[in-house]
Each structure stands twice: as C-alpha cells, then as structure tokens.
Amino acid sequence: MIKPFSFTGAKKIVFGRGSFSTLPAYIRELGGRKPLVVMDGNLYACGCGEDVAKVLGDAGIGFVLFDKVRPEPELELAEEGTKVALAEKCDSVVGIGGGSALDCAKAVSVLAANKGKAADYLGLDKVPGPGLPKVMVPTTAGTGSEVTFTAVFVRKDLQKKEGMNSPYLYPEVALLDPMLTLSLPPEPTATTGLDALCHAVESYTSVNASPVSVMVSLQAIRLIAENLRVCVHNGLDVEAREAMLLGSLYAGLGLANAGVTAVHSLSYPLGGRFGIPHGLANTLMLLPVMEFNLPAALGKFSLIAEAMGESVAGLSVRDAAYLALEAVESLVEDCGIELGLEARGITEEDIPGLADAALTVVRPLENNPRRVTWEDAVELYKRAF
Ligand SMILES: [Fe+2]
Known part of the structure; x- marks a missing residue:
C-alpha cells in the first residue's frame, strides 16, 4: 500500500x-x-x-x-x-x-x-x-x-x-x-554542495519519504555525485554547475517534502554553539549518521551506492549498501574537506552538551530511519570526532 x-x-x-x-x-x-x-x-x-x-x-x-x-x-x-x-x-x-x-x-x-x-x-x-x-x-x-x-x-x-x-x-x-x-569559490562550492548531498541522502532515507520525493532525492544524489568534483575544481564548467544547481533543487524538493534526518539534528548545535557553517557541520556528521542508519535501510543505501556510480552488480544488498559509505567518503575527500570535530576546536568534554542540544532538534530525529537515543548521539559525535 x-x-x-x-x-x-x-x-x-x-x-x-x-x-x-x-x-x-x-x-x-x-x-x-x-x-x-x-x-x-x-x-x-x-x-x-x-x-x-x-x-x-x-x-x-x-x-x-x-x-x-x-x-x-x-x-x-x-x-x-x-x-x-x-x-x-x-x-x-x-x-x-x-x-x-x-x-x-x-x-x-x-x-x-x-x-x-x-x-x-x-x-x-x-x-x-x-x-x-x-x-x-x-x-x-x-x-x-x-x-x-x-x-x-x-x-x-x-x-x-x-x-x-x-x-x-x-x-x-x-x-x-x-x-x-560560476564565481563561487571552491570551498563554499564544496560545503554547500555537500549540504545538498545531505538533503538528498536524508530525505531519501527519511521515514516520511513518498514515491515522488524518493524520485527527486535519488536523482539529486546522482547529479551531485557526478558533478560536484568538477564544480569544486573547475568552477567555470557551466554544464557541471548547471547539473549541480539542478541537483540542489531536487534535493531541496526532497527536503521540503520528506524532511531531513539525524544529520541536521546533530549539526545544528555545531552551528549554534561553535559557529561551524551549516554545510560543513552537516558534512562532518554525514558519514557517522549514514553508518548508523545503514542497517535500518539496506535497500535504500544500496541504491545510493549505485546512484553514486559504485559498481554493485553481483553484490549482496548489504555489501552494496556499504559502498555508499565509501562513495560519500571519497567525494568529501576529493572536495578537499577535512573531517573531524577536533580540528574545529571541539573537545570531548563538549560532546554530552552537544548530544543534549541535538535531541531538542526533534523533527528531523523523528524522520530518521533508526531511533537515536542520547547515548547514540554521544556515540555519533565520538565517531565524528
Ligand atoms: Fe541543510
């Protein structure tokens, strides 16, 4: 039904x-x-x-x-x-x-x-x-x-x-x-583009996704994976910029209709307390949250891997799903974004407070395919550390 x-x-x-x-x-x-x-x-x-x-x-x-x-x-x-x-x-x-x-x-x-x-x-x-x-x-x-x-x-x-x-x-x-x-410099091109990837992945895996929203979210993932690297490293490539803007539009439509998930809940306190720009804060939390959510949405993660250009033929759904993590990791790396909360001046002592704050960002957590407890939030920040 x-x-x-x-x-x-x-x-x-x-x-x-x-x-x-x-x-x-x-x-x-x-x-x-x-x-x-x-x-x-x-x-x-x-x-x-x-x-x-x-x-x-x-x-x-x-x-x-x-x-x-x-x-x-x-x-x-x-x-x-x-x-x-x-x-x-x-x-x-x-x-x-x-x-x-x-x-x-x-x-x-x-x-x-x-x-x-x-x-x-x-x-x-x-x-x-x-x-x-x-x-x-x-x-x-x-x-x-x-x-x-x-x-x-x-x-x-x-x-x-x-x-x-x-x-x-x-x-x-x-x-x-x-x-x-065209004139957006490489770094904001990378972080805003990765924000769009978060919107696409989160709305695609949201429990509120609909048959229409999954279509735009998955196409957004495909467009972003195919074009973000070029936009970062050759910003004047109009075709890549055009495809990225379309991908960002699709991701926005996915977000407007299916909502975002735990990535945004966990990233908001990084912006609110430490002033980390939105796109970067999401990028820092994306991989830990994807890894956490993967067992709850294996089929969708395998399709994310495929949309990101991974070769999934002959693989089990589980093995294909894990390739989504590798695909995102290599995209983040190729965009020149260094991961890690510690490098942004956050200490281990900050984590419990961050977890408290993340749990108050309720709506995205309700969309998350896997329930996130306070202990889970602490663990996710540790993994992002
Ligand atoms: Fe966002």
Whole structure:
C-alpha cells in the first residue's frame, strides 16, 4: 500500500542559463513595484550588485537594498530587514544569494506582512498569514531554500539554531540561473554542495519519504555525485554547475517534502554553539549518521551506492549498501574537506552538551530511519570526532 502523501514546493520554478534577466517580469507578475532585495553584503559588493541594479533598473523597477546578511544569520537580522521593508513600504521581497540571504528574505516577507515578532514565528505553523510575494534566486548550489518552507536562524542568547517552518514561507517563484553560481569559490562550492548531498541522502532515507520525493532525492544524489568534483575544481564548467544547481533543487524538493534526518539534528548545535557553517557541520556528521542508519535501510543505501556510480552488480544488498559509505567518503575527500570535530576546536568534554542540544532538534530525529537515543548521539559525535 502507498502511504498517502502530498508534494509541494515553490509555486513556480524557473530554471535556465540567463534566466536571471527575467526577474523583473516575475516581480511584476506578483504585483510588485518596489521590492526589497535581500543580499549578502559581500556578494553585492563583488559584482553581483551591479547585475541586480542593471536588470531591475533597465526594467524600471526601483528597489530597496538590504545587504546586511552574513553567513549563519541571527534572528535579529530578520527584524532589521523587516524594519527597512516597512519603512520603505516595499510590496515584495527578492532574496539573492546563499541559504542565509534566502532564509532572511523569506522571514522578512512574512514578518513585514504579519507584523509579529520574529521569535513568535519560530517553530511549526506559527506564521498567521501570507507574506509579501517573494522571489528567491540562489547563487549557491546547496541549500535548496528557494523551494522550502523553512528559514533557519542562530539565536545568540540561547546558543542554538531555530527555524520558522510554515507554508507561508514557500516562495511564489524560485528563479535558478546556473550562470550566477560560476564565481563561487571552491570551498563554499564544496560545503554547500555537500549540504545538498545531505538533503538528498536524508530525505531519501527519511521515514516520511513518498514515491515522488524518493524520485527527486535519488536523482539529486546522482547529479551531485557526478558533478560536484568538477564544480569544486573547475568552477567555470557551466554544464557541471548547471547539473549541480539542478541537483540542489531536487534535493531541496526532497527536503521540503520528506524532511531531513539525524544529520541536521546533530549539526545544528555545531552551528549554534561553535559557529561551524551549516554545510560543513552537516558534512562532518554525514558519514557517522549514514553508518548508523545503514542497517535500518539496506535497500535504500544500496541504491545510493549505485546512484553514486559504485559498481554493485553481483553484490549482496548489504555489501552494496556499504559502498555508499565509501562513495560519500571519497567525494568529501576529493572536495578537499577535512573531517573531524577536533580540528574545529571541539573537545570531548563538549560532546554530552552537544548530544543534549541535538535531541531538542526533534523533527528531523523523528524522520530518521533508526531511533537515536542520547547515548547514540554521544556515540555519533565520538565517531565524528
Ligand atoms: Fe541543510
């Protein structure tokens, strides 16, 4: 029997080389005349800002810029952006950048329209009504935020990361132009790409996976395994960048519908307490969690191995499943990411506190194919040490 399911995402997905030039048309289609453009300041300063100003300026759209986004944004940033949107009477929001900019833009859209406090909207279904119409334009192939209903922030006061999760956060338009990802340097290309791999593997193995979500998750794994190395080491290869952006989109759709699992629960405290960037934190936890989950989902792990190009012909399902671990390990290594929590300044004494914090990230743990106890969480951090 097929478990009943639904499948959602951004209302419209636009994908293609050069599609960024169609941004004004989509803003207009949504009734926007004066969008707030939310961007990372560094991204704006290094050339992308001129492109944005030209594309919108040529179309006669006067926009208001909010470029204070930084990696791993704090909740206050969403409040700050909202103040600008309200003061300038913006009627729409455009997020351009990596996950931080997109998450911030999504939060500003619902805060500006509903006028609540950002902290009140953390959790599931706490946003009372629709936000300002929003278009999301990713410049990294990783977060999938352009098609998800989540915005994640660091809460400095509580030393943790928390998310707003509401259908009102789904963007009206996700506009994906591979040309915008060409200039991303190798390291963030690797860590954001591996974040997408986590979304793909986790959503594929989630107990909430549906017949549609497994299709996009598995195809995401295939695309990422085939193209991430090239993107890291030859960033100007447009075909590889294009395939990675598609893989990241599929992984985001998998994540939006099937959810993530224990990797994200265990990685959030690494970001919240130690400031480890999201993609890297997930990469550090991916292999230990995959190894832990493997006995609970042998068939799926064997298909992950196959999708990642391992030769599984003639192997038992169990032997094939273990090849998934090798495939991920070699991809991480080829991307130049050194594993190990110790190298990131974490000590063994930190582990019990990390395990406490990870168990509070409940929803992804509920999706995990194998139950994770406190003792298991400690063991997983030790394996990642
Ligand atoms: Fe993620």
